[in-house]
Amino acid sequence: MRLILNMRSTKKVSTTSPNSSPETAARIKQAAIGEFAENGFTKTTIRAIASAADVSPGLVIHHFGSKEALRTACDDYVFTAITEAKEANAQYSTMAIQLMFEDPQMRTNVDYLVKSLLDPSDHGQRFFEHYIDVVENFVTQGIAGYTFRQSTDPRGQAAMIASFALAPMVLSERLRTSLGTTDIKDTMTRLAPHLLDLYLNGILDSIPDAEVGTDSNGDDQS
16 A cells, blocks of 8 residues: 555656647637637637637636737738748749638738738738838848849839739628639639739739839839
8 A cells, every 4th residue: 555655755746737738829819810810800709719719818817918918819820931932932933812712821911911000000001011021021122032122222123013012802702703713712713814914914014105104113213
């Protein structure tokens, strides 16, 4: 009997709850991204996120502190995921968008991105500023062997490119009606060759002979 008791006394008992693990926090974050993407930020509640993650509302607060802090963590995760996907698929040119949207989680991330861009809060502005920052870095440093013409106003150039790139996703419902496409993946796959053509060749085939203005770098050509 004494031997049995001694064996029991030397057995280590874990005091760490599996609910406090990084895996649980990651599960909560993924659930929150899905809920925010589907229902928007105002309508989504901590209780709904907890239910989707199969945890208690108190555990959501334990890991993230508040709904606002959780949203910030989701913003950072989604933006990093989308940026990394673009960098990884950039070499595939017009197939890059199709490859991105073949991943169901990436489609949810894009839905989240659109919800954030349309949100008038400071979070929405922060998300847009972050997007412009990444584009400005691409313009300055290049991406996957692609280089950009440099402007004397790099921030303005990046803002224009970012707006141009985001427009199809923000207008996805309008585009589906106009093009007869079924979803955002179908729409973006159809638009991809035209987007690349615009990036490489511009949109104007000619200009009037008497046209006087500035080139793409903002330099006077008169």
